[in-house]
Amino acid sequence: MILTQLITRKPAVMNIVIDQVDEWQQRLALAGSGLLGIAVFLLIGRVLLIVDRHIRTFAEEWEFEQTRRVKLREGSSVYRYTEPLIDELSATALVARFSLEKVEISLSRGGDLLPWKPREFIAMCMMESLLLFSGIMVFGSGIAAVPVCVGAGFLFAGVYLRSSLKSLHRKAELRLGLIQRRLPFGIDLIALMMRAGAGFRDALLTVVTECSGHPFAEEFRRVLDDVSRGKTLHESLEDLDQRLCSNEIREMVFAIRKSEELGTPLAEIFSNLADQMRLRKSQWAEGEAGKAQIRMQAPQLVMMVACMLTILAPFVFQVLGSSSVP
Secondary structure, rough: OOOHHHHHHHHHHHHHHHHHHHHHHHHHHHHHHHHHHHHHHHHHHHHHHHHHHOOOOOOOOOHHHHHHHHHHHOOOOOHHHHHHHHHHHHHHHHHHHHOOOHHHHHHHHHOOOOOHHHHHHHHHHHHHHHHHHHHHHHOOOOOOOOHHHHHHHHHHHHHHHHHHHHHHHHHHHHHHHHHHHHHHHHHHHHHHHHHHHOOHEEEEEEEHHOOOOOHHHHHHHHHHHHHOOOOOHHHHHHHHHHHHHHHHHHHHHHHHHHHHHHOOOOHHHHHHHHHHHHHHHHHHHHHHHHHHHHHHHHHHHHHHHHHHHHHHHHHHHHHHHHHOOO
């Protein structure tokens, strides 16, 4: 009798349990939606506070800094629309985890027309990665599941950030290599003109004109511009050394300084310096050729094995076919 009553009441009990579970699910969903809304509201409020913060005027900030920021706004659309966010992001400890010194050297070597600071450049790359992540989440959520979009967004944002920094370093190394390869020619031309009676500045201006459009000419044009603004030649060359961080440039600056101290003719020093650089360049080329020869050994071995297999394969198949015949 009791067993019969339980069996008859089981569907009713199950319905009550299902209703309670559904009710709790609705409550949890409402609570989660409320918490998500509060989090989004706080985030939007924080962003608006950052964007609506006090903008410094010319009286509150150095004119050079204002000019630098104006150039960044004109040259980068991401910086123009997200400048306050980039400023906040550049001051965080997350940016300090990157190699700031290496980024600073690459920025100075790369000859970028935009006057980036290392923290600002890294923060700008991170902001671009964040925008890429947001775009993937917005446009991908209607195609794939949310976890898939989150994973793809993190993957592509990380790859973009890393490739941006690598591209900066690669560009800086390529530009420095172009300057170093043109340096012996430029020093030789300066020595030739100084032997003909020209002054150092006139000879340097001629070299800049002859190499117009080359990174070598761009850097030494900056030296001449610094001299025309009132800097001494020694200070301008020191700035060039700090920008490029190159042993060849440092050696040239040291030679010019010693020439001024000892009274040695610059033409003779430049001629010897050009010979040394050409010798060093030829030694470097010989070393690279030796390294290339070592790298080519493995492909050559693979090609030799492939050729041997191509020649011997017909005979091997012929022997195997004749041995299989009874």
